[in-house]
Amino acid sequence: MSEFLYIILKSIPGGFAAVGFAILFNVPKRTLLSIFSLGFMVIFIRNTAMQIFEVNIILSSLIASVVVGFSGVYISHWRKAPPLVFSIPAVIPAIPGIFLYRFMIGVITLSKGIDYDHETILYETMNNGLKAFFIVCGLAVGVIFPNLIFRKQSFKRRRNIIED
Amino acid sequence: MSVSTIKSPSSEVIQELGTVLLNIGIALMSSGASTSRTRMIVDRVATHYGMEADLFITHSVLTITVSDPVNELQFSRLKRTPPQGVNFTLVSDISRMTWRLKENNWTVAQVEEELKRLKALPHYPRIIVLFAVGFADACFCYFSGGNYSAMGVAMFATIAGLYIKQESFKLEFNQYLCVFFAALLATLLAGLFRSTFPEEGYSAAFASCVLFLIPGVPLINTVTDLFEGNLLNGLIRATHAMLIAFMIALGMTISILIYHF
Numbered sequence: 001m002s003e004f005l006y007i008i009l010k011s012i013p014g015g016f017a018a019v020g021f022a023i024l025f026n027v028p029k030r031t032l033l034s035i036f037s038l039g040f041m042v043i044f045i046r047n048t049a050m051q052i053f054e055v056n057i058i059l060s061s062l063i064a065s066v067v068v069g070f071s072g073v074y075i076s077h078w079r080k081a082p083p084l085v086f087s088i089p090a091v092i093p094a095i096p097g098i099f100l101y102r103f104m105i106g107v108i109t110l111s112k113g114i115d116y117d118h119e120t121i122l123y124e125t126m127n128n129g130l131k132a133f134f135i136v137c138g139l140a141v142g143v144i145f146p147n148l149i150f151r152k153q154s155f156k157r158r159r160n161i162i163e164d
Numbered sequence: 165m166s167v168s169t170i171k172s173p174s175s176e177v178i179q180e181l182g183t184v185l186l187n188i189g190i191a192l193m194s195s196g197a198s199t200s201r202t203r204m205i206v207d208r209v210a211t212h213y214g215m216e217a218d219l220f221i222t223h224s225v226l227t228i229t230v231s232d233p234v235n236e237l238q239f240s241r242l243k244r245t246p247p248q249g250v251n252f253t254l255v256s257d258i259s260r261m262t263w264r265l266k267e268n269n270w271t272v273a274q275v276e277e278e279l280k281r282l283k284a285l286p287h288y289p290r291i292i293v294l295f296a297v298g299f300a301d302a303c304f305c306y307f308s309g310g311n312y313s314a315m316g317v318a319m320f321a322t323i324a325g326l327y328i329k330q331e332s333f334k335l336e337f338n339q340y341l342c343v344f345f346a347a348l349l350a351t352l353l354a355g356l357f358r359s360t361f362p363e364e365g366y367s368a369a370f371a372s373c374v375l376f377l378i379p380g381v382p383l384i385n386t387v388t389d390l391f392e393g394n395l396l397n398g399l400i401r402a403t404h405a406m407l408i409a410f411m412i413a414l415g416m417t418i419s420i421l422i423y424h425f
Contacts, residue, residue, distance in 0.1 A: 013303035020300020025196070025381065026287050027252040043307075081256035082201065084384070088252075092380045093300075098308040101371035104413055108420060140387040148391060 007047045014043030014093040022089035031085055034075045038068050038090035046094055057096075058134045065091050065142025073146045087143045094139055099132035175237050178215065180272045182230040182239040185210060185217055187279060188258060189226045190243060195251035196381045199394040208262050213272070223400045247339055250381045257282045290330070297376045298323040304375045310368030317357045317366055321373035325350030329377070340411045347374045347415025355423045370425070377412050379405040 018039020019032055027035065042064045049060035065087075072087035079086075106125025110118065185206050192202040199221050210217035210230060220227040227242045261278055264270070270278075287293075298319040305318035329346035333339070354373040358366035382405040390398035 013306045017300040017303035017307075020296040020298075020303070021376075021380065022252075023288050023293055023296040024300075024376070025250040025252045026254075028256050031256075080260060081252075082197075082259050084196075084198070084201075084388075085252045085256050088381055088384050091384075092378070093303065093307070095375070095378060095380070097304050097372050097375045098368070101308075104416060105420070105425075108417060136383065137387075140384045141391075143384055144388045144391060147388060 003051070004048075007044065007051060011040050011044035011047060015040035017093040018042075018090045021092045025089055027085050027089065028081055031079050031081050034079055034086055035089050038071060038075070038086055039093050041071065042068050042091055042094045057131065058138055061094055061135045062138035062142045064094060065139045066145050069143045069146045072143075073150060083147070091139045091143055094135070096132050096135045099128045099135070103129035103132055175235075175239075177213075177272065178230055178232055178237050178239045180276075181210070181213055181215060182228060182241055184272055184276050184279065185230060186226060186228045186241055186243050187276075189219060189221070189228065190245050191254055191279065191283060192258060193221065193223075193226065194245050194248040195254045196385070197255045198385045198388040198392070199397045200388070200392045201255075205258060205262055209265070209275070212262075212266055221394075221397060223397065223404070249333075251287070253285065253287075254282060257285070294323045294326055297326050301372055301376050304372040305368050308368040308372050309365075310372070311365060313364060314366050314369040317354055318369040318373045321350040321354040321369065322376050324353055325373065326376060340407050343377050343408050343411040344415050347377055347412045348418060350374055351416045351419035352422070355419045355425070358425070359423045367425075370419075374412050374416055377408065379408040382408070 015036040016039075019036050022032060022035045045064035045067055046057075046060045049055040049063055050057055055063070068090050069083075069087050072083040072090065075086050076083040103125055106121055106128060109121055110125060188209065189202050189206050192205060193199075197205075202221060203219050206217050206219055206228070214232070214234070216231045216233060218229045218231075224245050225242060226245060227240070229238060229240045231238045258279070261275070261282065265275055265278075288296075301322035302315040302319040305315045310318065325346040328349045329342050332342040332345050337345075350373040351370060354366065354370040357364075358370050382401045386398050386401040386405060388398075389395075389401060
């Protein structure tokens with residue numbers, strides 16, 4: 001239980017990070033609170049999946065972003081703004097900055113010369129880079145997933161309007 | 165048939181509507197909407213006035229052909245899209261406007277006026293943007309395992325970097341160069357703290373102080389466009405996002421080489 005509380009506390013900065021990016025993207029003021037809770041949710045779901053259910057980080061990021069993508073669609077009806085306004089700032093806290101940084105440092109080290117323990121560095125660099133790449137892909141695909149599903153519906157509605 | 169014989173009240177309407185539709189499309193594309201959303205909104209407005217609109221959308225140019233099926237009139241125009249920052253309030257407001265214009269049966273002139281008003285709406289005050297983004301990067305630093313002083317350093321470096329990005333954007337530098345300046349300054353400042361106090365654990369601050377530059381909107385719009393069949397636009401957006409990421413890496417690399425991390 002205390003582990004769960006710890007995850008909740010550690011997820012709160014996710015909400016603030018999401019709001020920071022939301023303000024940078026100039027979202028409407030009425031959406032800020034929803035974006036805070038969605039940003040919190042992304043980190044909370046990812047960390048819960050990773051630490052309690054022991055899912056790997058790529059899959060847990062994908063799960064978190066799919067949940068946020070769907071929540072974004074439902075909140076968008078309630079708050080009267082397009083879903084992307086909610087889901088794009090919300091998933092940004094889940095972008096793996098530290099892996100990207102380690103990948104870059106690895107690449108710089110590899111390009112310096114071969115008098116290091118370059119085999120380990122090569123594996124570590126590849127691992128960090130691929131992890132970062134797949135996490136980012138997972139986040140982006142997860143966010144647009146509801147878009148792909150609901151697309152059919154809104155297209156039908158549009159055709160009805162034309163026929164009317 | 166000479167041009168004067170085509171002139172009729174309806175041809176003026178189609179011209180006016182075509183220009184408004186083009187402006188709506190440009191406003192949407194330059195403030196961060198995906199290609200399919202832009203097309204959907206423009207279609208929605210055109211359908212309301214009984215016209216058909218066909219769009220050719222690229223990242224820098226928009227082409228529209230509006231056709232009136234009843235009077236067999238056509239209107240075509242091409243307009244450049246200015247590079248602008250992401251503005252989700254405008255995207256959301258235009259979307260709401262299209263529903264309101266359906267409910268209240270607005271005239272084209274009313275739509276034009278409303279669009280002008282929405283474009284002129286103020287953004288968040290600059291100081292709030294600076295501190296909010298600084299705090300966001302401090303949170304990133306927290307996720308990377310930084311302590312409170314590292315979070316402070318990340319926030320300070322981010323605010324300086326964002327300030328330089330805004331200022332260089334105002335001076336109309338190349339947009340990728342603006343990103344480079346921001347990344348360089350932010351990492352130089354964070355790196356200064358890191359090399360002065362090596363045992364404080366400021367590497368997390370150094371790693372996270374450039375994260376405010378990550379091209380989140382182009383990246384997600386890339387995937388949206390690719391999956392919805394707008395392959396060309398998706399690839400263009402992907403290239404744009406890659407260039408931004410490359411410029412961040414370049415700025416950071418120079419700092420790393422200067423400080424020998």
